Amino acid sequence: MPFEKYKIEEHNADLQKEHKRRFEFAAEGVKDLKTVLKKLEVFQVAIPSWALGTGGTRFGRFAGAGEPRSLEEKIEDVGLLHALNKSSGAISLHIPWDIPENAKSIKALAAQHGLRFDAVNSNTFQDQQTQELSYKYGSLQHVDKGVRKQAIEHNIQVIKHGIELGSDSLTVWLADGSSFPGQLNFRKAYQNTLDSLTEIYSALPADWKLFLEYKAYEPNFYSTTVADWGQSYSMVTKLGKKAYTLVDLGHHLPNANIEQIVALLLNEGKLGGFHFNDSKYGDDDLTVGSINPYQLFLIFYELVAGMDEKGMNHATDLGWMIDASHNVKDPLEDLLQSVDAIKIAYAQALLVDADELEAAREANDVVRAQEILQNAYRTDVRPLVAESRLRAGAALEPLKLFRKLGVREDLIKTRGRKTVATGL
Numbered sequence: 401m402p403f404e405k406y407k408i409e410e411h412n413a414d415l416q417k418e419h420k421r422r423f424e425f426a427a428e429g430v431k432d433l434k435t436v437l438k439k440l441e442v443f444q445v446a447i448p449s450w451a452l453g454t455g456g457t458r459f460g461r462f463a464g465a466g467e468p469r470s471l472e473e474k475i476e477d478v479g480l481l482h483a484l485n486k487s488s489g490a491i492s493l494h495i496p497w498d499i500p501e502n503a504k505s506i507k508a509l510a511a512q513h514g515l516r517f518d519a520v521n522s523n524t525f526q527d528q529q530t531q532e533l534s535y536k537y538g539s540l541q542h543v544d545k546g547v548r549k550q551a552i553e554h555n556i557q558v559i560k561h562g563i564e565l566g567s568d569s570l571t572v573w574l575a576d577g578s579s580f581p582g583q584l585n586f587r588k589a590y591q592n593t594l595d596s597l598t599e600i601y602s603a604l605p606a607d608w609k610l611f612l613e614y615k616a617y618e619p620n621f622y623s624t625t626v627a628d629w630g631q632s633y634s635m636v637t638k639l640g641k642k643a644y645t646l647v648d649l650g651h652h653l654p655n656a657n658i659e660q661i662v663a664l665l666l667n668e669g670k671l672g673g674f675h676f677n678d679s680k681y682g683d684d685d686l687t688v689g690s691i692n693p694y695q696l697f698l699i700f701y702e703l704v705a706g707m708d709e710k711g712m713n714h715a716t717d718l719g720w721m722i723d724a725s726h727n728v729k730d731p732l733e734d735l736l737q738s739v740d741a742i743k744i745a746y747a748q749a750l751l752v753d754a755d756e757l758e759a760a761r762e763a764n765d766v767v768r769a770q771e772i773l774q775n776a777y778r779t780d781v782r783p784l785v786a787e788s789r790l791r792a793g794a795a796l797e798p799l800k801l802f803r804k805l806g807v808r809e810d811l812i813k814t815r816g817r818k819t820v821a822t823g824l
């Protein structure tokens with residue numbers, strides 16, 4: 401840890417007076433304030449191991465400085481975020497970018513930072529140097545049984561790594577598809593994918609979940625074999641009770657109504673988890689809430705309403721993960737912003753009076769229904785989120801403290817200016 405705990409206390413003490421004034425104003429009129437603050441306090445978002453370095457595009461990559469050089473340093477980075485905001489208490493690993501060579505010591509290191517391992521991610525969208533057969537024309541859908549077998553075995557290997565680390569879920573995202581009309585027999589590709597997933601599913605431990613992520617296009621530009629929520633839903637329904645659909649906010653066609661997708665998947669008991677990010681045009685992987693915070697709020701309202709209806713635990717019953725890439729920002733600062741945006745949207749969603757909204761809907765009072773949602777969205781809940789941080793022992797303003805302490809400068813001193821983290 402590049403800074404001592406008392407620095408957080410000092411920072412909070414400096415801001416305490418101003419925070420108290422703002423918090424008291426924000427807390428007025430919040431029904432069941434204690435419960436809202438507790439829910440905010442326990443809500444954790446997993447940080448992906450591939451997003452701690454600077455990302456790139458197909459045109460190039462402008463590396464940052466002081467990036468983590470190993471899995472150990474990535475865990476330290478997530479530990480740093482968690483120390484600052486007490487809301488990033490989990491890490492999601494991508495294999496083989498981050499293979500835990502010594503699972504015991506990796507697990508112990510994570511525990512030192514108060515972190516657990518969230519979903520493990522497989523990778524059959526790239527060829528690795530040691531790999532025998534190529535994924536150029538797909539992995540689980542491939543026409544060659546040998547390629548399918550190799551991809552299945554990789555996924556089973558990832559599950560094994562996950563078991564050693566105490567993870568309890570596997571996320572499968574497939575780049576499989578086709579780039580030109582005629583290239584692929586859609587029905588065969590679907591069946592091969594489903595058959596392969598069935599084998600992976602049968603290797604899951606009893607208490608594990610399998611998340612099947614979908615994506616509309618890219619890297620294939622004509623068809624994706626698991627392209628939308630319907631295609632994922634159809635597969636996870638056939639796979640069984642432990643299989644769920646995972647929603648990545650950037651994986652839809654423009655203007656898709658993601659909040660409706662979320663509501664329906666949740667209602668069917670098939671929503672497993674989330675990859676948060678934001679986008680303007682495609683899978684832009686921008687900071688959560690940076691482009692369309694209203695959509696994020698609407699999604700969170702559907703999550704809260706749907707989970708409450710089913711008596712689900714907000715903090716533990718779905719997988720909450722960030723999946724973003726940072727081209728021009730410091731990855732740690734970007735992640736602090738993303739986690740904050742998620743908690744703000746969650747807090748706003750918690751303020752909506754579901755009974756009142758339902759009454760307006762039953763009365764076809766369209767104006768009132770819109771007012772109820774927008775009143776919550778237009779409420780400044782930042783002091784509530786800050787108070788929940790204070791109660792959890794985090795910094796009142798994590799980003800401010802990160803800069804004040806010169807955390808990145810210290811990391812550059814230790815790790816060097818020219819470092820490249822594995823990942824996107």
Ligand SMILES: [Mn+2]
Pocket residue numbers: 573613648675723
């Ligand atoms: Mn994703």
